Amino acid sequence: MTHAPILIIAIPLLVAFLTPLVGMASQKGRNVLVVVSLVFVAFLVFALAREVASNGIQVYTLGATSPDLSVPTGFMVPVRIILEVDGISVFFSIIWSIVSLAAAIYSISHIASETGQTRFFTLLLLMVTGGFGLMFTGDLFNLFVFLEIASISGAALIAYRTKFADTQEGGFKYIVVSAIASLMVLFAIGLLYSQYNSLNIAYLAQAIQYTTLDKIALALFLIAFTMKTGMVPLHLWFPDAYSVAPASITGMLVITSHACMYAAFRICFTLYGGVINAPVVGWILIIFGLLTMFVGVTMAVYQKDVMRFMSYHAISQLGYMWIGVGVGLAVLGNPGLIATYGRDAMSGGVFHILNHAMYKPLLFFTGGALFHYTGTRDLTQMGGLAHKMKWTTILYIIGTLSISGIPPLNGFSSKILIYESVYQFHPILTITGIIVSILTLASFTKAFHSAFMGAELPEYKGGKEVPRSMLIGMLILAAGIVFVTLFPSLVVDWAIHPAADSLIDQGAYINAIMGATP
Amino acid sequence: MMEHVPLDFPFIAAALLMGVSLYIIIFKKNLIKLIMGVAMLAAGVNLFLVALGYRAGGGAPIYTGVIKETMVMPVPQALTLTSIVINVAVLALMLTLVIRIYRHTGSLDSEKSRKLKG
Amino acid sequence: MTFLLESGYAFWNPLIWIIVFIVLAVIVYFFRRRGQKGYKKDTDQTRIFLCGEEVPEAGERHIRVGNIYWGFFETLKEYYEQILKPHTGIINDYILWFVAITAVSVIVLLAAGLG
Amino acid sequence: MLSKIVRTVANGFIPFIMIFGLYIIAHGHLTPGGGFQGGAVVVSGVVMLLVAFSSQELKKSIRERVLSIMESSGALIFIILAFIGIGTVFFYNLLVGTPIFGNVPAFGPNLGDIWTGGVIPLMNFAVGLKVIAGLSAVVLALALFSGGEEVEE
């Protein structure tokens, strides 16, 4: 069990290296191998989550004589790569394991008519590896490497349907943006290394001085990661890349953007947590979050392409998370305010990440089902599809009610946390949030009417419901939505509050590695 | 540290290289030139990284044969090696996508390949 | 009580909502089955009636997405003209935005450090 | 397909390039270089062949399938070498002190013993195999595609 962190990273990698060899032998065996390995990884993730919940932060030192020997004996500085898993990492990895499993199952029949399926699944597993490594590593340069793995595999998968021109364009935009953001992150890592001669996050958090170079590095980290996340002035690549990818990959890309959000949290709260000028950075995040919510939803109402429309909604939902966590960051230096509403705001933001990671991939999958049925993403050519796609319609309704915060579904339970806690920080945030929620419901109603309602169109009479594996992939996420809907306080107590506390409590993260040294 | 300022030349060169490459990426509409800009940006970052580890009068950190007394720091060299290979991979994928775009649209102008907008 | 969510200042319980929805559904069903039962399928009783005009085809009957919320976009025309301006799908502009926001945030952070 | 002189010179040079690349791979733990660099050198020889002879000529002798099998096996060897240390810790250098590459040099400058480094030389070989196969596959695929053909899946 002590090897769980590295096994979760290494097993998808091993299976990804095996997949081309197995795929030459048989296609079905390859699919079985991929799904079974992802199920096994999901079990490992849940076991690791229980371990973290009971025994606190897990540290794994690679290549040392013992996994918990983070600092060499008789030495003050960690020299090896260290994986450090705390509440927020485990929270994100649970989301990532569930969504990647659903996406893999969904892909099997979603790409059944295409060529190059073996390489598709290889890249999907590599993307899973990159996400897990991004969430578990405690080393800055290693974080950059895994970020690149996720970006490159994501770009290749976005451009998977090579016979359309727009897919190539979307993949090119994605990889250019990712490459430049990653290079800026690498430059900032070099700035930190030049001063403190270390790459370990815990050691840097202990030694950091917040000099001018650290401020430049913080700006580069923050803007690069928020661009990868899709924050509004930098969101322009986001719909281009997400709307053209295969639907299963779009569902996974949502979680990779959440993983970049995790990296931004890690930088702000853990690396710079002790010295950061919290109100300024918190207000930067809050203002960007307001812009993100409003511009995203207004652009979404305008869209006519179903996947672009959902991508803009993904952008606008990110705003809730930035606002919740930004309020928590803005009051970070003030324990009284943290206890009053900061912790609730951060819990709301983190809880909204969980809910968004459940219903947004579900909605993308239903959009992919529409594409699978009609062969187009254009809403103006759709209509009356509810006559033939009953399951897809039901799942779309579940996702719609959940994303627009209709009680009793889970979207509401996180939004109420955000509203009530953020209102005490500044009322305008809550008001904007409610307006955005209303516009979200309106735009999804519009899409629902134009795609599913109405008389059955003659050109779509012949088709039938999407294949079973796509339905299974969607039902996994719908089951997650129902679970979070029914047991909100269970989820909040066991997953959300530990995650938020591990963000607030910087000392624990440092002591887990530097504990032996004064 | 004024007496050391002239010695800072590699860092300044890295910063200027990054600036020039950012200018290319922003203002050149040709996709191949854009890829060249990304490669130059990577070169600037790599130059900065590898210049960090230099010690005055240091030799390569290898114990085979005759060596100097002072060795340069090994970690920045390892990081630079890794990032060079990563950038090779990124450039290969970018060029592939550009070839595909050229097959589809018949042009390398970034203003012509804007089917996705709004 | 695992159903109860304490949000710090209020609580809410999905069970209450579910029960309310079930009750509403029962009431709706009650009213619905008090309606006419004499209709026969596939006769003129169930066909669409437009004052004697002939009913258009399914394709024309369906309101397409372009025609929904027309007034909304008409009211916010200026806003949409402004907001669509940055969305030129040119990759160079994306990087331009990135560089601009980075420069601004560097200035903000350094200025905050001074003050 | 270039002129006869170029092809003859390429034929003459290719063994030296290959041997130099393999030398760099094999001595990665003693001298500057390693798997990536040596693999790049070997692939430069492949690129020279590609320039001298046409890509169709090369396609007859090098098959995509073989290249991807080589690459996967190289990556698998690498990660398995990392896995064998998992009795202690992942990436633990298990072979130090064993007969295979297990000698430990005394501290300070020495002439270099090929049997040192533990798993490092083996990892260098794995990475070299992988880089040779992968980069030649990329170069060949790009050349063939710009020549008008497409790669089989």
Next chain:
Amino acid sequence: MKRQVAGLILLLVLVAFLVLGMYLVHPFGYPDASEMDDYMIENSQEETGSNNVVAAVLFDYRGLDTLGEATILFTAVTGVLLLLRLSKRKENNS
């Protein structure tokens, strides 16, 4: 046009900050701190048995980075071969 000028100005501002930062970095050739690297130079021979400290760093101290690096190369090769594949399946093997 106005957008281009504003972008150019902001780019110059960013480059100016970068050059300023470069002056604040430690003078070239005289690093501020080097505990980690000194530890590696001292102990790489007895811990990994490798004369080449850079190789020791690549494959032992920071092995996961090199594994990720090889993975990235694998990813790029797979992606290139995926994107250059036949876009439609041939009849004989379908």
